[in-house]
Amino acid sequence: MSELEIIKNKLEWDSTIKLFVESDFYHTYDYHLISKKEDETPILIKYNEDDLVIVLPLLIRKIEGTQFKDATSVYGYPGPISINLTEDFNNTIFIKKLYRFLYENNIVSVFSRLNPYIKHQETILKGLGQIYSPGQVIDIDLTKDIESQKVDYNRRLKTYINKSRKQYSTRLAKKNQDIETFIDMYYENMRRVKAIDSYFFTKAYFFDFIKSNSFDTDILLAIDNDSKEIIGGAMFVKKNNIVQYHLSGVKNEYLSLNPIKLLIDKMRIRATKEEFTFFNLGGGVGGKTDTLFHFKSGFSKEMKDFKIWRYIVNEQVYENLVRDKHKQKIDCVFSHKTCLEYFPCYRCNIKY
Structure with missing residues (x-):
């Protein structure tokens, strides 16, 4: 006996996610509500087959000027x-039911990032589209003791953190201020790196x-x-056995001895004592091996x-949408490396 249902309300979504030992904060209703844009609808696809349960969270978007999503x-x-x-899970029935739901609801394509700490994701999605890896993320193994973790720090980072400890102290943010x-x-950080608008999250x-x-x-x-001034901060999100390094910021005048490295080190120690398993620092922008990746790989x-x-x-429909979007530049679209990496192609605004 198998069944596929769609969950949209918080109460049912929350009670479903609580059943899963392996889940991250990215699977929660609250994070979907926090993250969604005005034209996006969060759904949780739930599939049951005997004693097996699969859930897949997604955001559904309308494709402007069409009947499709x-x-x-x-x-x-x-x-x-x-x-x-x-x-050895045979996902044949799951694939059929998921395809039918997506097709009947005019959903043309699906894009999802996967979680490197959760097992069987590729087994579930086998035979459905393409899975590829644009890069890597840096993980600190919190099951090691605190000193063993630090052995992996590069020498320059150790010196940097020791110097930071003499100049800075740390504490949790407790008040609204x-x-x-x-x-x-x-925000100061985002302006400095000339981040795109989507990274300027609202205060809410x-x-x-x-x-x-x-x-x-x-x-x-x-x-x-010396000044007793707050000069940097980092946000970390915890659920089950995973800690995620989410966002950070530092005042421009303190970049020469950036305190973010010290804050990551403090969270590493804190999370180890709290018996978490994984500490994900993430990777470079878009999975690239860039300066952000090299900064994190020092840990x-x-x-x-x-x-x-x-x-x-x-x-x-996908091909028609691509042709309609790019019109006379369609030959360029199908040969342009950067555009080939963008998905879905009909949402790409890259200048050729």
Whole structure:
């Protein structure tokens, strides 16, 4: 006996996710509500087959000017999670039911980031579209003792953190004013790196993290010992056995001895004592091996593949949408490397 249902309300979504030992904050209703854009609808696809359960969270979006929609994932590392699933799972019935739901609801394509800490995601999605890895994420193994973890730090990082400890102290953000200060530092960071608009989250976004009961959010602050001023901060999100490094910010005048490295080190120690298993620092922008990736890789030699799932449900409609979007430049679209990497192609605004 198998069944596929769609969950949209918080109460049922929350009670379903609680059943899964392997889940991350990216799977929660609250994070979907915090993250969704105005034109996006969060859904949780739930599949039952005997004692097996699979759920897949997605955001459904309308494709402007058409009767069609597509699906994407929240920013981060979601993907499907399961109960009682093994590597020899035959996903034939699951594939048929998922395809039927997507096709009948005019959903042309699906894009989802996957979670490097959750087993069987590729087994669940086998035969559905394409899974590929654009890069890696840095993992600190919190099951090692605190000193063994530190052995993997590069020499320069150790020196840097020791120097930071003499200049800065740290504490958790507790008051609204602390959070407001962190938000201002985050915005300052985004302006400095000329981030795109989507990274300038509203203030409500940050406070909603703190309010949620579906996961725990720690904002660690760095305080300059001389001026007693808050000069940097980092947000970490915890659920089950995983800690995620989410956002950070530092005042421009303190970049020469950036306190974020100290804050990551403090969270590593804190999370180890709290008996978490994984500490994901993430990777470079878009999975690239860039300066952000190199900064994070100073903390650990352990890496996990970051994977993305792309699935075209309706090939004919997808191709028509691509042709309609790019019109006379269609030949360029199908040969342009950057555009070939963008999915879905009909949402690509790259200049050729």
